[in-house]
Amino acid sequence: xxxxxxxxxxxxxxxxxxxxxxxxxxxxxxTPQNExxxxxxxxxxxxxxxxxxxxxxxxxxxxxxxxxCAGVRVMTSSSGPGISLKQEGxxxxxxxxxxxxxxxxxxxxxxxxxxAPTQSDYFQATKGGGHGDYRLMVLAPASVQEMVDLTALAxxxxxxxxxxxxxxxxxxxGQMMEPVVLPEPSPEKTVEKPWATTGKGDNEKAKLITSLxxxxxxxxxxxxxxxxxxxAMEERETRFxxxxxxxxxxxxxxYGTAARLCMAAVDMxxxxxxxxxxxxxxxxxxxxxxxxxxxxxxxxxFLTVELSTGQMVEDVRLAVGGRQPxxxxxxxxxxxxxxxxxxxRLEELAEKKANAETAQPNEGGAA
Amino acid sequence: MGTKVFSRPDCLRDVATHYCPGCHHGIIHRxxxxxxxxxxxxxxxxxxxxxxxxxxxxxxxxxxxxQASHGRAPAVATGVKRALPDRIVFTYQGDGDLAAIxxxxxxxxxxxxxxxxVIFVNNAIYGMTGGxxxxxxxxxxxxxxxxKGRDAGADGxxxxxxxxxxxxxxxxxxxxxxxxxxxxxxxxxxxxxxxFQCQQEGKGFSFVEVLSAxxxxxxxxxxxxxxxxxxxxxxxxxxxxFRIPEGVQ
Ligand SMILES: Cc1ncc(C[n+]2csc(CCOP(=O)(O)OP(=O)(O)O)c2C)c(N)n1
Ligand code: SF4
Numbered sequence: 219x220x221x222x223x224x225x226x227x228x229x230x231x232x233x234x235x236x237x238x239x240x241x242x243x244x245x246x247x248x249t250p251q252n253e254x255x256x257x258x259x260x261x262x263x264x265x266x267x268x269x270x271x272x273x274x275x276x277x278x279x280x281x282x283x284x285x286x287c288a289g290v291r292v293m294t295s296s297s298g299p300g301i302s303l304k305q306e307g308x309x310x311x312x313x314x315x316x317x318x319x320x321x322x323x324x325x326x327x328x329x330x331x332x333x334a335p336t337q338s339d340y341f342q343a344t345k346g347g348g349h350g351d352y353r354l355m356v357l358a359p360a361s362v363q364e365m366v367d368l369t370a371l372a373x374x375x376x377x378x379x380x381x382x383x384x385x386x387x388x389x390x391x392g393q394m395m396e397p398v399v400l401p402e403p404s405p406e407k408t409v410e411k412p413w414a415t416t417g418k419g420d421n422e423k424a425k426l427i428t429s430l431x432x433x434x435x436x437x438x439x440x441x442x443x444x445x446x447x448x449x450a451m452e453e454r455e456t457r458f459x460x461x462x463x464x465x466x467x468x469x470x471x472x473y474g475t476a477a478r479l480c481m482a483a484v485d486m487x488x489x490x491x492x493x494x495x496x497x498x499x500x501x502x503x504x505x506x507x508x509x510x511x512x513x514x515x516x517x518x519x520f521l522t523v524e525l526s527t528g529q530m531v532e533d534v535r536l537a538v539g540g541r542q543p544x545x546x547x548x549x550x551x552x553x554x555x556x557x558x559x560x561x562x563r564l565e566e567l568a569e570k571k572a573n574a575e576t577a578q579p580n581e582g583g584a585a
Numbered sequence: 586m587g588t589k590v591f592s593r594p595d596c597l598r599d600v601a602t603h604y605c606p607g608c609h610h611g612i613i614h615r616x617x618x619x620x621x622x623x624x625x626x627x628x629x630x631x632x633x634x635x636x637x638x639x640x641x642x643x644x645x646x647x648x649x650x651x652q653a654s655h656g657r658a659p660a661v662a663t664g665v666k667r668a669l670p671d672r673i674v675f676t677y678q679g680d681g682d683l684a685a686i687x688x689x690x691x692x693x694x695x696x697x698x699x700x701x702x703v704i705f706v707n708n709a710i711y712g713m714t715g716g717x718x719x720x721x722x723x724x725x726x727x728x729x730x731x732x733k734g735r736d737a738g739a740d741g742x743x744x745x746x747x748x749x750x751x752x753x754x755x756x757x758x759x760x761x762x763x764x765x766x767x768x769x770x771x772x773x774x775x776x777x778x779x780x781f782q783c784q785q786e787g788k789g790f791s792f793v794e795v796l797s798a799x800x801x802x803x804x805x806x807x808x809x810x811x812x813x814x815x816x817x818x819x820x821x822x823x824x825x826x827f828r829i830p831e832g833v834q
């Protein structure tokens with residue numbers, strides 16, 4: 219039976235991973251994700267799993283690479299500066315088509331930054347980060363419950379697409395406690411992995427996992443193959459949530475912690491009878507462009523809210539394609555916006571839109 | 586009727602290699618293949634290929650293989666071995682790969698006593714990228730990035746990897762060998778076989794450094810390269826069994 223417990227985000231994510239069949243974890247300490255590592259150290263051995271604290275993030279991600287080659291469910295977690303170090307390995311994992319789950323509980327940057335929550339690694343998460351022509355599936359939970367649910371999904375999708383999946387959280391989600399329903403432990407999923415390098419056994423042919431394509435023709439062919447895989451993800455895996463958007467004139471766009479703040483702001487503004495709503499991307503790659511485009515075609519204006527100086531707003535603008543205005547509000551460095559300020563920005567935008575609409579018909583007539 | 590005294594090891598594929606004339610990588614591959622064959626390990630062996638001239642080792646040795654990023658092979662091997670403790674996992678790495686970019690990975694894998702085998706090919710230079718300095722480049726040896734010869738003041742002193750690893754508690758087997766003469770090839774073969782045996786018997790981390798020639802980037806004929814290896818490298822990198830666990834023949 220599913221149980222409801224009060225858990226810290228980082229620990230809930232770790233428990234969800236174990237329940238999803240993750241039996242190998244390699245990591246290196248960094249705040250604000252240490253509870254995740256520590257939880258794995260305590261609980262993985264209880265289920266016969268392996269926890270290893272590596273010498274560095276580079277070591278950790280390459281251990282993940284090796285374990286993924288062996289066909290097991292494996293995870294690592296870190297925060298900004300550590301994820302930067304992992305990018306080399308992430309590129310190799312993507313280039314070798316291996317399933318692995320990577321967690322980034324974001325802290326501030328650039329550089330050493332601070333341990334307060336931000337969303338400043340959006341570009342790094344969704345636009346590569348490592349070298350080469352690859353994409354990660356990026357999942358953005360907005361609650362402790364979603365950290366649990368999306369972790370199970372992450373392992374499933376990593377295996378399905380043979381691609382690394384990144385869970386992008388932040389210090390708020392990692393540190394806060396909420397009641398969660400934990401899923402039943404899924405008996406070690408027997409996903410067939412005929413490609414895994416487990417020794418050739420009686421097979422004629424040895425297996426090889428590589429990302430080296432010396433001939434440009436072959437390299438291009440491989441990149442085309444990856445592109446087809448990412449297109450399939452775009453078609454089948456795009457996830458988002460719409461909140462009070464049915465009749466919305468103004469739509470906030472935000473993910474993770476910022477989305478929670480926006481939800482509160484939307485409620486405040488709605489109380490005044492102003493029609494605002496929220497679109498919350500759950501997958502940052504594939505990015506939910508279609509609902510944004512449709513809302514723009516329906517005439518809505520947008521306010522992107524991020525805990526950064528503006529990163530996802532570029533994807534929102536691409537989706538909206540200049541059809542309607544896209545405004546931005548963000549705080550960075552670990553400062554968390556007050557929902558009342560977001561509400562004021564939404565109201566302001568609603569007023570601007572109303573003015574623009576009443577001004578428009580006159581423009582022609584006055585000439 | 587004659588008896589067959591020598592043949593290609595089963596797990597060495599019958600293909601031409603891409604190595605330069607006089608390069609020792611080919612010989613070392615053969616020794617690794619012979620050891621795998623003799624111990625009958627091929628069906629359960631996973632090799633980890635480096636970045637360097639021997640990146641294509643997976644085209645030559647017929648076992649499962651993983652191509653790792655530059656220097657990280659020991660960490661990759663750790664991941665594989667932890668997931669599959671009953672398999673044989675080995676890395677094959679050059680000196681740039683292992684002693685420069687990958688120092689952290691090799692030291693910590695050795696320190697953990699990870700039950701894997703590392704074959705370390707020391708040719709005192711970067712081969713694949715065209716003859717730049719390695720951490721193992723000898724003092725006075727000239728390279729494309731030390732055109733006037735390596736200078737201790739400016740470039741530091743060459744790293745003796747076996748000696749360095751021998752300061753750690755956990756490695757089970759550490760040996761330095763060479764392949765520049767037939768007698769040394771025989772000795773090298775024994776060390777490589779012992780290293781795999783160590784792993785097979787669960788004794789822990791085994792490490793073989795093989796001194797190796799890079800005639801192309803040293804700018805020598807294969808014969809002169811062998812001479813240079815003997816005269817210049819051996820005094821600084823002595824052939825030696827640093828550590829052998831009890832019971833390993
Ligand atoms: C991160 C990274 N840095 C640099 C390179 C370029 N690179 C390829 S091989 C090599 C040197 C290899 O030298 P060594 O390990 O001594 O092997 P050899 O070619 O001599 O056998 C370098 C620097 C790379 N592929 N990746
Ligand atoms: S460059 Fe040197 S190490 Fe590389 S194949 Fe040629 S001789 Fe061998």
